[in-house]
């Protein structure tokens with residue numbers, strides 16, 4: 001688009017603002033070619049090249065676009081996304097990584113099925129950004145429109161977590177403090193945390209809330225230490241009404257960050273401010289976490305979310321397919337609920353696959369089509385690969401101990417098997433870089449990324465390593 005025209009300028013400014021809110025890879029994938037079709041004070045229409053882009057941006061980036069348009073144009077114009085040009089010969093765009101930190105080489109390592117799936121949440125920015133709608137709400141990720149209490153399907157395995165989050169959103173600091181939700185990946189922890197923030201803000205838009213991942217907390221702490229700016233850091237975290245930290249297990253093996261968090265916790269707790277935390281495991285099972293933190297986490301309510309049973313999964317499929325466009329026929333819903341048992345993100349991925357295939361082939365959604373779409377998904381969920389099973393196979397092959405993989409040892413005899421584990425974990429499980437790092441001695445995601453890059457490069461020149469990785473992957477899948 002012509003950047004010298006007024007709308008070109010405006011587009012440039014909107015794009016700059018978008019660029020600041022998403023990862024580089026996401027920006028390149030989704031925004032580089034957008035255009036502004038209409039720019040009225042009340043309504044802005046953004047043009048994209050085909051329906052695939054439109055759906056994706058509408059689903060995952062509308063909040064980002066709204067915030068950017070509002071920033072550039074002022075007011076709160078409605079933002080719409082429309083297909084502006086006929087589809088060219090180009091194939092579908094590369095899918096973005098599912099999280100910010102996974103940009104780059106890891107995308108090349110991710111199995112295809114992962115890449116085809118949309119991600120359910122926005123990327124974390126790593127810094128705290130203000131939300132244009134609420135004066136005192138800062139987060140490292142925009143609240144997703146889909147993550148509300150209304151859209152959370154309650155069942156026996158998540159009912160307590162849901163009820164507790166709801167209670168906290170009604171009476172912060174009076175019901176459960178801290179509220180500690182734990183459970184494995186894709187079971188709705190982030191969804192509940194965001195729903196709680198949103199509901200709190202709906203009741204009191206001026207509430208001072210910080211919502212961020214533990215990784216962002218740790219990074220900001222390190223930056224503050226490095227720049228000698230701890231005072232500001234502390235002010236920021238200790239002067240809030242509600243502190244919400246996602247994936248607190250990231251504190252594993254991070255002594256200084258734990259120490260800092262401990263003082264933050266105390267200060268907030270004693271001034272009767274609400275603290276809400278999520279984790280992939282029970283407090284006591286977070287590797288090398290200080291006892292005094294474990295005991296504090298237990299002062300409030302620690303509650304687990306377990307994988308949902310068939311009935312809940314069925315309800316989720318019904319609701320999610322309906323939210324996506326049309327509710328799937330009942331037999332298709334049952335097929336999905338039956339086949340995908342591991343986590344809800346996979347259920348969403350399957351719904352997305354079925355719906356996309358139907359659109360692409362211009363075929364109605366029926367059992368035959370769903371079976372086709374699910375062939376991959378079913379194969380991979382039949383055998384749920386865990387990091388533990390990967391560790392078992394890899395340690396047996398290399399003759400090292402599992403504890404060594406967790407240790408600080410960096411000799412090649414230990415580092416290499418550890419890196420192989422990380423690559424396999426990335427290829428075969430749905431875990432994020434942060435989670436994978438957490439399993440291997442609480443290493444941070446950049447270490448994991450480094451390992452992935454290194455092994456990827458090595459196996460390109462070393463056919464034996466490539467074969468070994470494939471053989472180990474086969475073995476892991478068959479155990």
Ligand code: ADP
Nearest residue numbers: 120151152153185186187188189190191344345
């Ligand atoms: P976690 O943070 O535990 O890894 P998320 O909160 O990101 O999981 O959930 C993964 C996806 O599954 C999200 O898109 C979320 O909306 C959806 N989800 C999980 N549990 C439910 C539920 N009970 N009802 C509706 N959607 C759910």
Ligand code: MG
Nearest residue numbers: 189190191246
């Ligand atoms: Mg989460």
